[in-house]
Amino acid sequence: MSSTKLFNFSFFKQNVRKSRGGIILSLILVPLIISIYMVVTGMNADTVEIISDESFGNMSLVFMYIIPFVYSVMLFGFVFKKPSTDFMNSMPINRKTMFITNTVGGIILITIMHLLAALLTLLWSLIYTNLVVFPMDIIETMLMSWCSYVFIFTVANLAMSISGTVMTQLLVTILILFLVPVCSVALKGMKSVKRYDNSYVSRYEDSGITYSSYDLSIADGYQVTHYNLSDKLNTYTMPFNYISNGGYHFSSKVMIKMIILSAVYCFIGLQLYKRRKMEDTEESFGNTKFHIFIKALTLLPVFLLLNIADFSDDITPFVVMVIFCAIYYFIFDLIIKKKVNFKTTVVSFFFTVFVLQALCGTTRFLIREKPVDIDYEDIKAISVGKSSEIGGFTDYFYSSTDDDNIVFDGDYYVNDAELLDLILEGKAEMEDDDRTYYNGYKQIYFNVKLKSGKTYNTRISVPQKTYNKIVRYVQDDEDYMKHMRNKVLASTGIYKYDDQILDSKFEKALDKEIKNNIENYTSTNDYSSDYFTVRRIAYQNHDLIYYNVPIDLTDKTLEIVANSSNEATMKNIRGYEYGLSATVYKNSDEDYYVGSVNDADELLEFIEENIDEEFNPNKKYYIINGSLSARDGYKSFIFFTNNVDEVYKLTNNPGNQYLYD
Amino acid sequence: MIEITDLCKSFGSHTVLNKLNCKIETGSIYGLVGSNGAGKSTLLRIINNVFKKDSGKVTIDGQDVEENEAIKQRLVFIPDDLYFFPNYTLLEMANFYQAMYKDFDMENVKSLAATLKLNLKEKIKNFSKGMKRQCALICAISTNADYMFFDETFDGIDPVVRNLLKQIIRKQMEKKPTTIIMTSHNLKELEDICDNLGLLFKGGILFESDINSIHTNMVKVQIALKEDLDESKLDGLEIMNIKKVGSVSTIIIKGDREKAEEKLKSLKPLVLDFLPLTLEEVFIYEMEVLGYEFNEVI
Numbered sequence: 001m002s003s004t005k006l007f008n009f010s011f012f013k014q015n016v017r018k019s020r021g022g023i024i025l026s027l028i029l030v031p032l033i034i035s036i037y038m039v040v041t042g043m044n045a046d047t048v049e050i051i052s053d054e055s056f057g058n059m060s061l062v063f064m065y066i067i068p069f070v071y072s073v074m075l076f077g078f079v080f081k082k083p084s085t086d087f088m089n090s091m092p093i094n095r096k097t098m099f100i101t102n103t104v105g106g107i108i109l110i111t112i113m114h115l116l117a118a119l120l121t122l123l124w125s126l127i128y129t130n131l132v133v134f135p136m137d138i139i140e141t142m143l144m145s146w147c148s149y150v151f152i153f154t155v156a157n158l159a160m161s162i163s164g165t166v167m168t169q170l171l172v173t174i175l176i177l178f179l180v181p182v183c184s185v186a187l188k189g190m191k192s193v194k195r196y197d198n199s200y201v202s203r204y205e206d207s208g209i210t211y212s213s214y215d216l217s218i219a220d221g222y223q224v225t226h227y228n229l230s231d232k233l234n235t236y237t238m239p240f241n242y243i244s245n246g247g248y249h250f251s252s253k254v255m256i257k258m259i260i261l262s263a264v265y266c267f268i269g270l271q272l273y274k275r276r277k278m279e280d281t282e283e284s285f286g287n288t289k290f291h292i293f294i295k296a297l298t299l300l301p302v303f304l305l306l307n308i309a310d311f312s313d314d315i316t317p318f319v320v321m322v323i324f325c326a327i328y329y330f331i332f333d334l335i336i337k338k339k340v341n342f343k344t345t346v347v348s349f350f351f352t353v354f355v356l357q358a359l360c361g362t363t364r365f366l367i368r369e370k371p372v373d374i375d376y377e378d379i380k381a382i383s384v385g386k387s388s389e390i391g392g393f394t395d396y397f398y399s400s401t402d403d404d405n406i407v408f409d410g411d412y413y414v415n416d417a418e419l420l421d422l423i424l425e426g427k428a429e430m431e432d433d434d435r436t437y438y439n440g441y442k443q444i445y446f447n448v449k450l451k452s453g454k455t456y457n458t459r460i461s462v463p464q465k466t467y468n469k470i471v472r473y474v475q476d477d478e479d480y481m482k483h484m485r486n487k488v489l490a491s492t493g494i495y496k497y498d499d500q501i502l503d504s505k506f507e508k509a510l511d512k513e514i515k516n517n518i519e520n521y522t523s524t525n526d527y528s529s530d531y532f533t534v535r536r537i538a539y540q541n542h543d544l545i546y547y548n549v550p551i552d553l554t555d556k557t558l559e560i561v562a563n564s565s566n567e568a569t570m571k572n573i574r575g576y577e578y579g580l581s582a583t584v585y586k587n588s589d590e591d592y593y594v595g596s597v598n599d600a601d602e603l604l605e606f607i608e609e610n611i612d613e614e615f616n617p618n619k620k621y622y623i624i625n626g627s628l629s630a631r632d633g634y635k636s637f638i639f640f641t642n643n644v645d646e647v648y649k650l651t652n653n654p655g656n657q658y659l660y661d
Numbered sequence: 662m663i664e665i666t667d668l669c670k671s672f673g674s675h676t677v678l679n680k681l682n683c684k685i686e687t688g689s690i691y692g693l694v695g696s697n698g699a700g701k702s703t704l705l706r707i708i709n710n711v712f713k714k715d716s717g718k719v720t721i722d723g724q725d726v727e728e729n730e731a732i733k734q735r736l737v738f739i740p741d742d743l744y745f746f747p748n749y750t751l752l753e754m755a756n757f758y759q760a761m762y763k764d765f766d767m768e769n770v771k772s773l774a775a776t777l778k779l780n781l782k783e784k785i786k787n788f789s790k791g792m793k794r795q796c797a798l799i800c801a802i803s804t805n806a807d808y809m810f811f812d813e814t815f816d817g818i819d820p821v822v823r824n825l826l827k828q829i830i831r832k833q834m835e836k837k838p839t840t841i842i843m844t845s846h847n848l849k850e851l852e853d854i855c856d857n858l859g860l861l862f863k864g865g866i867l868f869e870s871d872i873n874s875i876h877t878n879m880v881k882v883q884i885a886l887k888e889d890l891d892e893s894k895l896d897g898l899e900i901m902n903i904k905k906v907g908s909v910s911t912i913i914i915k916g917d918r919e920k921a922e923e924k925l926k927s928l929k930p931l932v933l934d935f936l937p938l939t940l941e942e943v944f945i946y947e948m949e950v951l952g953y954e955f956n957e958v959i
Contacts, residue, residue: 005730010760010761011760011761013760014756014757014760014761018746018747018749081744082742083740083742083743083744084744085711086706086711086738086740086742086744087740087744089709089710089711090706090709090710090711090733090736090737090738090740091733091761092730092733092734092736092761092762093730093733093761094710094728094729094730094733095710095728096728097730274728275713277712277713278706278711278712278713279672279712287673
């Protein structure tokens with residue numbers, strides 16, 4: 001078959017032409033909104049905005065729920081009205097060509113939209129220097145977004161092939177996109193052990209007598225999925241992941257899955273479209289039985305989710321939910337069919353409820369798992385740190401785990417009984433003594449690989465001193481540190497200190513410091529990290545990775561950061577007009593606040609006088625962090641100085657005891 | 662030639678076409694009549710690939726029409742319920758047809774629009790119902806398709822324009838051999854333009870004939886004799902209907918006029934008049950013979 005028979009350009013051109021207003025609007029507005037959103041974010045914050053999946057991908061993907069569906073309706077909408085169905089189908093183009101032309105055409109429109117968004121973003125980043133773009137990040141994010149759009153577009157086209165109205169098409173699209181993932185998540189929930197059941201790693205002596213056992217469950221138990229320790233990175237398609245994961249995350253598995261599913265849905269959609277009964281136009285579905293079946297299908301996830309919970313003590317929530325479902329059953333017909341047959345609806349509702357509850361109840365009974373008991377001897381290897389296999393839950397301890405990632409790699413497994421004991425004993429100690437909460441503790445990701453091949457992961461709390469021991473332990477492991485050096489420095493990165501990107505001339509020097517001194521890394525104070533941490537940002541493994549490096553990792557590191565920052569400060573305070581405010585800090589684990597600056601003019605004079613002073617990292621130093629309004633906008637700055645006595649006089653805090661520390 | 666064999670189509674439990682068989686010769690105008698719901702529009706939609714048939718076969722010049730793009734290039738269909746793209750002008754609609762039909766004649770559109778006094782650049786949505794149908798017919802005729810299907814062709818068009826359109830259709834047939842299939846539930850609409858007529862009833866062609874033989878094969882006679890008419894004396898004639906009012910009888914005879922005239926003259930009538938038969942009358946008497954009430958089928 002020739003290609004002209006598969007794609008009819010004239011038809012596509014004319015079909016697009018009739019909806020040109022909407023299409024042109026979407027092609028201009030969506031890329032503009034995506035890119036302007038980031039510019040506005042960057043400008044408002046007056047900080048360096050790293051354009052990443054957090055802003056670009058999320059903004060782009062917000063539209064994925066609307067644009068592909070709207071395109072599908074624009075291109076195939078004629079099938080929902082009798083006169084247009086007659087008109088279009090009588091044209092000299094067969095259904096196969098029509099379907100392929102519109103599908104390929106829609107994908108071309110989606111591609112144009114993404115190219116425009118990517119180009120505009122790169123353009124903005126050239127115009128606004130405070131926007132930092134990792135081109136590969138943009139490319140991959142766009143690719144992922146493109147796949148998501150195409151996936152939803154093909155789903156909408158498939159839904160169109162069996163629907164008689166736009167509302168029905170929307171319903172079927174939602175069902176195809178969400179039914180399987182929601183049911184899968186619900187089944188996982190039903191499968192999981194009860195919330196307060198415990199899983200153990202037990203240690204046996206040769207005789208088989210339990211030597212010690214460690215409770216692996218999390219005391220405050222906020223994640224059911226942690227109990228059975230099988231929360232692998234999910235590979236549901238992006239429309240579901242975007243909602244369930246709270247945003248965009250790149251995954252090549254998800255991308256490939258969407259591409260394959262798009263091809264499959266295209267094929268099925270084409271076959272159904274070729275067989276479509278055009279006389280069913282303006283009806284919800286071809287026949288009543290199918291309408292009832294689809295309606296019942298929409299209740300399946302509801303009943304699966306209901307069956308995760310245990311209603312044996314109080315059945316009221318279950319009954320309330322069933323009443324809601326009954327109301328929904330009538331509303332469904334009103335929206336989809338615009339009429340309600342009372343008798344049919346009531347009978348079909350009770351039948352559906354009975355069948356679904358029986359099905360879900362039986363499934364729950366059959367698949368329920370028991371708590372996991374892991375034999376100490378069955379453990380093949382362990383790892384500390386967030387594994388790339390984990391996904392789908394919110395990281396409540398983001399900053400502390402950020403600190404970890406320069407020391408730990410969750411994907412690097414070691415067979416080390418001593419490390420395992422250290423972790424589990426720390427965990428046990430944490431639970432035995434409430435005071436550890438007040439004395440400081442850390443959260444770590446802990447992954448266990450069994451000889452059977454199964455991998456479990458959890459997140460546990462350990463006292464700060466135990467955490468320090470664990471850090472020291474891995475830092476003493478040469479192989480581990482070699483691996484971390486390679487991992488951290490695998491890609492070219494930029495360094496960001498506070499709101500400033502360090503000049504590229506410092507990058508190599510700082511990389512060298514990390515390479516030579518990674519084993520000297522110590523966890524930084526969380527809430528003061530903005531001033532005492534420099535961040536290495538790299539695009540690695542499809543994600544922006546932030547490595548927190550203490551500015552005093554080495555004297556050289558401190559010197560580089562100080563010189564770079566002072567250099568930028570001079571630029572930023574030029575053109576000062578009004579509104580200067582500044583705070584003085586010192587590098588101390590206990591108390592880092594010195595005071596705020598009283599007089600703007602005095603401070604400016606001090607900076608100008610001291611700018612050429614050689615910064616000595618071995619001497620006592622203060623950090624002046626400030627902001628001001630200059631002729632060319634709002635500026636912030638950080639100034640390092642060894643002239644601490646003079647700075648102290650500028651603050652509103654004379655007599656502060658820490659001055660004499 | 663369009664050849665339809667054992668064509669069946671049902672909508673749910675309702676059978677619309679039931680083993681329909683029909684042959685439509687090339688180069689003729691075929692009128693398809695039938696009451697509402699007889700299946701006229703469904704038949705046209707199946708031939709034009711809008712609907713899928715349940716069973717049977719539809720061929721045009723020996724080729725199956727289903728999903729046959731080459732054949733579809735030779736067909737054009739104007740449905741009863743017209744559709745135009747929103748906010749399109751006649752010129753823009755013509756552009757769409759031009760993109761779809763290889764032999765589309767844009768000059769013809771301009772010329773016909775001028776004849777029918779239609780503004781090419783006026784939005785079609787502002788036109789009256791009859792003007793919209795004229796727009797559709799202009800576009801369809803300008804495709805130069807070999808087979809044109811017009812459903813409820815002259816619906817909403819005033820008599821003057823209707824005659825004008827009939828002339829345009831005939832002119833198109835002179836320009837290029839074209840087969841036109843028209844449907845209507847009004848026999849009078851088709852009487853003066855069709856070459857052949859088919860009556861669709863209960864999913865099948867109940868009666869089919871060419872217009873000329875319909876008129877020549879049936880005669881209507883008014884006769885008055887000295888005595889009462891003795892029907893036995895009419896043996897040898899195919900009498901379809903006799904009505905007596907006083908001494909005057911009106912007889913519908915199927916067959917050759919000369920033979921009937923000879924036979925009736927032999928009865929030495931006081932009055933013998935041969936009257937013209939309308940198409941509607943022909944259909945009424947044909948239906949009666951077949952055992953149907955005319956009002957039931959049309």
